[in-house]
Amino acid sequence: MAWTPAGEAVNSARLAEYYKLPGAYLNKQLQALVRAGVMTSVSGPRGGFLLARRPENITVLDVVLALEGPEPAFRCEGILGNSPEADTEMNFVRSCLISQTMRQAELVWRQALARQTIAGIADSMERRFPEDRQKALDFLAADAG
Template sequence: MSWTPVGEAVSSARLAEFYKLPAAYLNKQLQALVRAEILTSVSGPRGGFQLARRPEQISVLDVVLAIEGNDHVFRCEGILKDAPGGAPDADYARTCLISQTMRHAEVTWRTELSRQSIAGIAESIERRFPDAREETARQLMGIRGEREHTA
């Protein structure tokens, strides 16, 4: 959507077709992105979804948290309390080396995702695939390509 014209909405049906996803599944994700103020929903015959902010202002972490939630990926279940020498009242989420390692990995992962914007991803795709921007925008906006007109 970062390549569609500013102010133009893309229908959920067109997005589902473009990404080859079931419409019900995609609608659930789109609504999560609206709740997170990443997308806005536009009603009416030319309605659909559009970015709520500039692509430079939307991090990959914003998108991940909107869809997956903000819960920790690893949840310490405190199984060490039942091991030999375990203490039933110990806070293993804080003292367990596995829990600490997993938390460190998650913080590193989240930091990296927060550093990357969707605009940065779009720029990387354009460098690798120079026609991607035009072709994607055309498909998302429902504009027929030159090859389609001659058929």
Template structure:
């Protein structure tokens, strides 16, 4: 499975927003500058997070984006699905119907061992991502890199602090 770079961008942006002072929005331009990303493409990813209810958009001076709910309530899976969509990674086409002894009436998506294996793996992957929160990632970063939160907030909030 290959995910687009937007997932990485969105997750980093959510972690950064989890560190912003309560009620403060982070501009997409500052985030793009911070990571040297194309601003218009990053903004599309952030808008997808707004549509998914992960971020809220704040207009006007000092506007930008902020978490729409507590970082503890935003799973990595929430972000992945907002950016990549909800389609399953593996789709069984039932090619066994065409093989020797194949049965056109059989639901091979349910009975094929390859299909079952792939569905089991995707369920495990989704379960793991659903158990990891933006807040958990932020805490891990803070433990490993104690200066990261302060440096990030200073860069992103600029003169508003």
């Protein structure tokens, strides 16, 4: 969608067909992106979805948070508290070395995603596969059916 002209909506059915995804699944994901302010939906015969901001202002982290939510990927269950003679007052989320390692890894992962923009991915794709941009635009612009 970073390749589509500004203000031009992409039909979700065409997008689902292009990526061979179930339409209902893709629509659910697109609606989550709309709720997060990453995309905008347009109703009507020429409706569909478009980026709500310029591609260089949308990070991969924005997309991940919109689709997966802000909660950490790793959730410490505090199983160390179940060990014999465990200190019930201890915060195992903070003291567990596994939890600390996972939180540190997630921070690095999120920082990497925050540095990568949708525009950067589109530019890399175009350099690596120069013919794909026009193929995608032609497919998405064609009448569905």
